[in-house]
Amino acid sequence: xxxxxxxxxxxxxxxxxxxxxxxxxxxxxxxxxxxxxxxxxxxxxxxxxxxxxxxxxxxxxxxxxxxxxxxxxxxxxxxxxxxxxxxxxxxxxxxxxxxxxxxxxxxxxxxxxxxxxxxxxxxxxxxxxxxxxxxxxxxxxxxxxxxxxxxxxxxxxxxxxxxxxxxxxxxxxxxxxxxxxxxxxxxxxxxxxxxxxxxxxxxxxxxxxxxxxxxxxxxxxxxxxxxxxxxxxxxxxxxxxxxxxxxxxxxxxxxxxxxxxxxxxxxxxxxxxxxxxxxxxxxxxxxxxxxxxxxxxxxxxxxxxxxxxxxxxxxxxxxxxxxxxxxxxxxxxxxxxxxxxxxxxxxxxxxxxxxxx
Amino acid sequence: xxxxxxxxxxxxxxxxxxxxxxxxxxxxxxxxxxxxxxxxxxxxxxxxxxxxxxxxxxxxxxxxxxxxxxxxxxxxxxxxxxxxxxxxxxxxxxxxxxxxxxxxxxxxxxxxxxxxxxxxxxxxxxxxxxxxxxxxxxxxxxxxxxxxxxxxxxxxxxxxxxxxxxxxxxxxxxxxxxxxxxxxxxxxxxxxxxxxxxxxxxxxxxxxxxxxxxxxxxxxxxxxxxxxxxxxxxxxxxxxxxxxxxxxxxxxxxxxxxxxxxxxxxxxxxxxxxxxxxxxxxxxxxxxxxxxxxxxxxxxxxxxxxxxxxxxxxxxxxxxxxxxxxxxxxxxxxxxxxxxxxxxxxxxxxxxxxxxxxxxxxxxxxxxxxxxxxxxxxxxxxxxxxxxxxxxxxxxxxxxxxxxxxxxxxxxxxxxxxxxxxxxxxxxxxxxxxxxxxxxxxxxxxxxxxxxxxxxxxxxxxxxxxxxxxxxxxxxxxxxxxxxxxxxxxxxxxxxxxxxxxxxxxxxxxxxxxxxxxxxxxxxxxxxxxxxxxxxxxxxxxxxxxxxxxx
Numbered sequence: 001x002x003x004x005x006x007x008x009x010x011x012x013x014x015x016x017x018x019x020x021x022x023x024x025x026x027x028x029x030x031x032x033x034x035x036x037x038x039x040x041x042x043x044x045x046x047x048x049x050x051x052x053x054x055x056x057x058x059x060x061x062x063x064x065x066x067x068x069x070x071x072x073x074x075x076x077x078x079x080x081x082x083x084x085x086x087x088x089x090x091x092x093x094x095x096x097x098x099x100x101x102x103x104x105x106x107x108x109x110x111x112x113x114x115x116x117x118x119x120x121x122x123x124x125x126x127x128x129x130x131x132x133x134x135x136x137x138x139x140x141x142x143x144x145x146x147x148x149x150x151x152x153x154x155x156x157x158x159x160x161x162x163x164x165x166x167x168x169x170x171x172x173x174x175x176x177x178x179x180x181x182x183x184x185x186x187x188x189x190x191x192x193x194x195x196x197x198x199x200x201x202x203x204x205x206x207x208x209x210x211x212x213x214x215x216x217x218x219x220x221x222x223x224x225x226x227x228x229x230x231x232x233x234x235x236x237x238x239x240x241x242x243x244x245x246x247x248x249x250x251x252x253x254x255x256x257x258x259x260x261x262x263x264x265x266x267x268x269x270x271x272x273x274x275x276x277x278x279x280x281x282x283x284x285x286x287x288x289x290x291x292x293x294x295x296x297x298x299x300x301x302x303x304x305x306x307x308x309x310x311x312x313x314x315x316x317x318x319x320x321x322x323x324x325x326x327x328x329x330x331x332x333x334x335x336x337x338x339x340x341x342x343x344x345x346x347x348x349x350x351x352x353x354x355x356x357x
Numbered sequence: 358x359x360x361x362x363x364x365x366x367x368x369x370x371x372x373x374x375x376x377x378x379x380x381x382x383x384x385x386x387x388x389x390x391x392x393x394x395x396x397x398x399x400x401x402x403x404x405x406x407x408x409x410x411x412x413x414x415x416x417x418x419x420x421x422x423x424x425x426x427x428x429x430x431x432x433x434x435x436x437x438x439x440x441x442x443x444x445x446x447x448x449x450x451x452x453x454x455x456x457x458x459x460x461x462x463x464x465x466x467x468x469x470x471x472x473x474x475x476x477x478x479x480x481x482x483x484x485x486x487x488x489x490x491x492x493x494x495x496x497x498x499x500x501x502x503x504x505x506x507x508x509x510x511x512x513x514x515x516x517x518x519x520x521x522x523x524x525x526x527x528x529x530x531x532x533x534x535x536x537x538x539x540x541x542x543x544x545x546x547x548x549x550x551x552x553x554x555x556x557x558x559x560x561x562x563x564x565x566x567x568x569x570x571x572x573x574x575x576x577x578x579x580x581x582x583x584x585x586x587x588x589x590x591x592x593x594x595x596x597x598x599x600x601x602x603x604x605x606x607x608x609x610x611x612x613x614x615x616x617x618x619x620x621x622x623x624x625x626x627x628x629x630x631x632x633x634x635x636x637x638x639x640x641x642x643x644x645x646x647x648x649x650x651x652x653x654x655x656x657x658x659x660x661x662x663x664x665x666x667x668x669x670x671x672x673x674x675x676x677x678x679x680x681x682x683x684x685x686x687x688x689x690x691x692x693x694x695x696x697x698x699x700x701x702x703x704x705x706x707x708x709x710x711x712x713x714x715x716x717x718x719x720x721x722x723x724x725x726x727x728x729x730x731x732x733x734x735x736x737x738x739x740x741x742x743x744x745x746x747x748x749x750x751x752x753x754x755x756x757x758x759x760x761x762x763x764x765x766x767x768x769x770x771x772x773x774x775x776x777x778x779x780x781x782x783x784x785x786x787x788x789x790x791x792x793x794x795x796x797x798x799x800x801x802x803x804x805x806x807x808x809x810x811x812x813x814x815x816x817x818x819x820x821x822x823x824x825x826x827x828x829x830x831x832x833x834x835x836x837x838x839x840x841x842x843x844x845x846x847x848x849x850x851x852x853x854x855x856x857x858x859x860x861x862x863x864x865x866x867x868x869x870x871x872x873x874x875x876x877x878x879x880x881x882x883x884x885x886x887x888x889x890x891x892x893x894x895x896x897x898x899x900x901x902x903x904x905x906x907x908x
Contacts, residue, residue, distance in 0.1 A: 050808075050812055051811075051812075052811075071811075071816075071817075072808075072811045072812060073811045073812070073813075073814050073816050075812075077812065078812065078813075079808070079809065079812045081805045081808070081809055082805070083803060083805060085803060085805040085808065085809035087809070087810070088828070089824075098810065098813055099813030099814050099815070102814045102819070103814055143809075146809075147812075147813075150813060150814060
């Protein structure tokens with residue numbers, strides 16, 4: 001087991017900078033997720049760690065050991081592929097034993113370790129089955145067992161759940177997380193699903209255009225996104241741009257069109273232009289009750305109501321005509337319907353001023 | 358300084374070995390052919406005199422003209438026959454479609470000069486049909502000349518158009534057609550403006566194969582062209598001429614022949630490079646519901662074309678069991694022809710069987726790793742290998758053979774007079790096919806399987822041997838059988854390269870043709886047909902999955 005250090009890594013494909021000077025320090029035993037839209041470079045970065053993609057610049061270390069010049073078959077990085085990549089010409093047992101055979105492990109040891117690892121992924125007794133007899137979820141478990149049985153220094157997972165149906169995906173991600181914690185293995189997990197990333201990661205790196213947009217714990221990434229890209233990628237939000245009209249201690253007042261917002265921010269000087277994110281669930285509808293102390297209130301009218309099951313989305317029109325999204329978990333207060341006037345409140349501490357791109 | 362281990366040592370080694378082999382047995386001989394065409398009589402100084410001499414001769418200019426005419430006509434006719442056939446097979450309810458498809462593929466592997474010879478037996482001067490026609494009073498003389506050559510090409514090469522076009526018709530996403538109709542176009546208009554443009558690249562790819570096969574063919578014009586000069590035949594005649602041969606003029610004609618095929622390949626590559634439609638059909642088009650008379654018409658057409666193409670082969674088999682008195686055929690059953698054939702010697706049959714096996718193994722042993730390297734490891738040097746490995750496709754067998762003779766007739770490596778030179782020529786000629794077949798299978802094998810293996814600590818070489826090769830095996834064997842079958846009836850390089858004890862069945866037939874031994878020739882032709890069809894029938898199921906790799 002070892003941490004992974006990525007230093008100044010870069011790679012260009014033709015005109016495209018696939019990986020643009022990326023540096024990361026992944027801690028020993030950490031579950032680290034690379035998150036981003038397709039084409040952002042997350043899979044390329046993972047394949048660099050595995051050894052399937054050459055680096056132009058930079059280095060990669062497992063612990064103190066530099067590995068970026070090693071051929072992939074000598075890296076000890078167990079990988080789980082997006083499409084499982086189960087060898088169709090071997091049984092389940094043969095698949096799991098494949099890496100052990102390559103290491104000249106004694107036959108009795110192989111048998112014991114294969115059985116042990118299959119048990120770990122709840123496939124005990126499946127040694128003799130053929131891959132075509134298994135379901136997608138079972139194939140996924142074989143792929144994980146096959147990567148773990150060689151006791152790799154790090155575990156690499158390339159969108160391992162994207163081929164499973166939604167319900168199974170939620171089950172498997174919990175299982176993968178639990179397995180990783182049990183084995184205390186350093187893991188890099190690639191996904192484009194922000195919910196999945198939030199659910200299982202110790203830390204997340206959000207990537208775009210081959211660069212790291214932000215690295216941090218799931219809560220930090222969600223609550224205090226650094227850029228508009230991260231804020232929007234991590235879920236629906238209201239991104240607004242305005243001018244700082246004044247400051248009262250830690251609070252700044254921001255003028256957006258004809259509307260005034262407030263946010264807690266230390267450095268934006270009055271007169272400067274700022275972009276900020278206000279998550280829909282941070283907007284509370286006041287139905288006769290008073291806003292908590294320190295909160296900011298504003299009025300709007302309901303433009304559209306969308307019922308989404310677990311929550312209800314409101315499209316609100318502000319006095320100056322601008323649109324704002326809000327979300328309510330509960331039943332809507334009496335009288336909230338299209339065209340109705342509503343009063344909103346939010347905590348300025350939960351408004352995030354974003355880094356200008 | 359850290360010594361960086363090459364990640365791709367394995368494909369690099371494959372590429373170097375393959376380039377070495379192809380360099381020695383393909384490029385070096387070709388170089389000699391071109392060199393011969395540019396050297397003067399003393400063989401010391403460069404000259405364009407050979408070209409001037411050959412191109413000012415109306416006879417050789419005529420051979421160039423005839424070759425191109427036959428090539429173009431064959432291409433147009435096979436497209437005219439093949440596209441409707443492919444459409445019917447793809448979209449209409451034709452009875453016994455599977456059997457029809459299997460039979461339609463047969464002319465591709467059956468030796469075409471046997472079909473040519475059958476045409477001579479039927480429609481030649483003393484042909485069965487010719488005589489009957491004369492008796493009935495039809496003033497038919499014979500099929501010899503460019504007409505006969507074109508007819509044989511049309512009959513034997515049309516599957517080259519049918520199979521890729523059929524695949525393209527099946528790959529057309531039906532919703533594209535539905536969109537066309539939804540936008541108000543009639544069925545016919547939709548076909549013309551939507552479907553046809555989508556299948557056009559496949560039609561042209563097939564047509565190109567026909568053109569190249571037609572202009573490279575030695576056996577068919579040799580049997581049928583008679584007094585009409587054809588490049589591939591004249592190259593041979595000049596080289597092995599009774600007056601000691603004329604390598605300079607043979608070199609000029611050989612270079613012209615290679616230039617024609619190379620030009621055709623370039624034109625196609627340029628055209629297809631600009632028109633690449635991704636046809637990722639979600640739904641294969643369903644069969645059309647048509648009026649019964651139309652269905653009957655389509656059925657008659659499809660079965661008619663396929664059966665007519667096989668008639669020459671049936672005819673040869675039947676005739677080989679009849680009695681010849683001199684060149685005259687009598688309608689009595691007899692095994693004399695076979696007795697006579699085997700009385701000469703059984704050596705040619707043994708040669709055909711063993712040397713073909715050696716060539717099939719060698720072609721696979723070289724072609725499959727090349728296919729692997731160029732498919733899985735894209736780099737500048739593998740791109741070069743891809744081009745070089747496809748070159749034999751553009752080189753007529755006669756020309757390659759002449760190059761091999763010039764190159765390995767003397768010096769540090771002498772191969773002429775032995776069996777190895779035959780095996781080398783055949784396997785070099787079949788390498789493009791083996792490369793294509795291998796990469797066709799590889800495209801069906803997810804590369805992440807190999808990555809998973811390497812990731813688990815298995816080196817690329819061992820991964821190839823333990824994982825990839827077993828997964829490719831079905832296709833590799835299929836490719837080897839098709840290679841075996843086609844080299845067993847190879848004629849164009851064989852007639853240049855064989856010597857004394859290493860004559861093959863095709864040579865026996867060739868010699869029998871030259872010396873009016875019609876009985877032996879027909880028996881040899883039957884043996885060749887059997888030798889071809891049996892292995893194919895044996896691995897038919899295996900081959901069906903890879904039939905499209907043949908292009």
